[in-house]
Amino acid sequence: MKRITWRKHHKWFGLLFCFFMLMFCWSGIVLNHREAVADINVSRKWLPAGYRFDAWNGGLLRGTLRYTDKDSVVHILAYGAAGIWRTDTAASAFADFNEGLPQGADYRSMKGIVQTPDGTLYAAGQFGLYRHDGTAWIEIPLPLDEGERLSDITVRGDTLVVAGRSYLYLSTSPHAGFRKIQVKVPDGYEPRVTLFRTVWMLHSGELFGTAGKLVVDAVAVVLVLLCLTGLAYWLLPKDMRRRHRHGRHTEGEARWTRLSLLWHDKLGRTTIILTLLVAVTGWCLRPPAMIPLALTKTPALPGTSLDSPNLWHDKLRMVRYDDMCGDWLLSTSEGFYSLASPDAVPVKVEETPPVSVMGLNVWQKDKQGNWLVGSFSGLFVWDRQQGRVTDYFTGEEAEDTAGPPFGKFAVSGYSADFKGKECVVEYYEGTDALAQPGELSTQPMSLWNFALEVHSGRVFIGSVATYVFVFLVGGGCVWCLWTGYRVRKGNKQ
Secondary structure (H helix, E strand, O other), X not given: OOHHHHHHHHHHHHHHHHHHHHHHHHHHHHHOOOHHHOOOEEOHHHOOHHHOOOOOOOOOOOEEEEEEOOOOOEEEEEEEOOEEEXXXXXXXXXXXXXXXXXOOOOOOOEEEEEEOOOOOEEEEEOOEEEEEOOOOEEEEOOOOOOOOOEEEEEEEOOEEEEEEOOOEXXXXXXXXXXXXXXXXXXXOOOOOEEHHHHHHHHHHOHHHHHHHHHHHXXXXXXXXXXXXXXXXXXXXXXXXXXXXXXXXXXXXXXXXXXXXXXXXXXXXXXXXXHHXXXXXXXXXXXXXXXXHHHHOEEOOOOOOOOOOOOOOOOXXXXXXXXXXXXXXXXXXXXXXXXXXXXXXXXXEOOOOOOOOOOOEEEEEEOOOOOEEEEEOOEEEEEEOOOOEEEEOOOOOEOOOOOOOOOOOOOEEEEEEEEOOEEEEEEOOOEOOOOOOOHHHOOOOEEHHHHHHHHHHOHHHHHHHHHHHHHHHHHHHHHHHHHHHHHHHHHHHO
């Protein structure tokens, strides 16, 4: 193309996508520092109506625990994205049961609750483990690595097991402390990671640890400055012409116009490789570019965060004990594994239910002793002894393949603890089997989750953004950067 065409493309693509570029930048910085902003909430009252909880959707109800208190009264604890709420078996009223938990919505995202044989309640939030002392929750210290998040909790007899994303943590009665367990490597296991995971971590900078994230933060600041100086260079001449028509001086505007162009040019040229790298890798994280990346596995890049001595780094999801088969089951991003004990060598389990890449949300026994396995790929009944998996809704036999990210029923929760009610909760539609109290609809959203909605575009155009927003807007931002480079390259030639 001619230089004037490159210039027009750069100008109009820049003006069109400037707002979204600014949104990408600030939200990206927030996403890079989750724990630093975990205490900050955003009121759902100020968000589009679709962000309010309705019929227990949006992960509000992940599961329930039926328990008996010290006075022999039976209660139900409902837990999920907005903490813990106590009710009775008829779900007649719900009371806040979050006393003692941190105020940040991120801290109150509960992954599971169990009751040990001595009657003590334990709750696993993604950032910490808590024990209820009868009046409030008390945080229990765990030997967590930096960045480790909890994903599940289970109990078998007096053995309490907490699953992190990379390690298991085991405690036996009287539960005075927890032992950190690095899951052993299965025989014949070849550690590999998807290209999608590699590109994801490259986009955030996490691939190179904290230093990498700070570099990407700096790139975001550069992109903000490019947007602001570009806007200034476009707006100031218009103001100069207006002031000139009214006989006013324009020296100040002229100076700022020159400075805006100078800094826009220098910043753009000196950082073009980094800005394009961040923009292109971000564009690759949504369909259609993400599909081949998700299907391709390679060895971890040496010297990066993915090259961990723990081959299960960020791969563990949930853990259960199977009484009928007499073994521990471990759900991972690599599939299901059987262990004779948490310290034993895992063995890959064949003929397993489909699971979404987002991981499991439901994993418990039904009345027949079969496993109910639910994720965004659907809900399945797993008869391990017969080696049979059927679709919960249709009764048809399920294929032993990786589940799609979102199936026909994106299952986010389940409960069979209420009288005469079996509640299967769908992420978008919720459930009509259980009435949701009105006060829960506007429970706060964490700033991190809000930033994720902004970064993905869902806050602007809804769930369809998952498939089109980043592809279109991200592509436009990439083109704006490239045309800007071509304009300056043409000038130097």
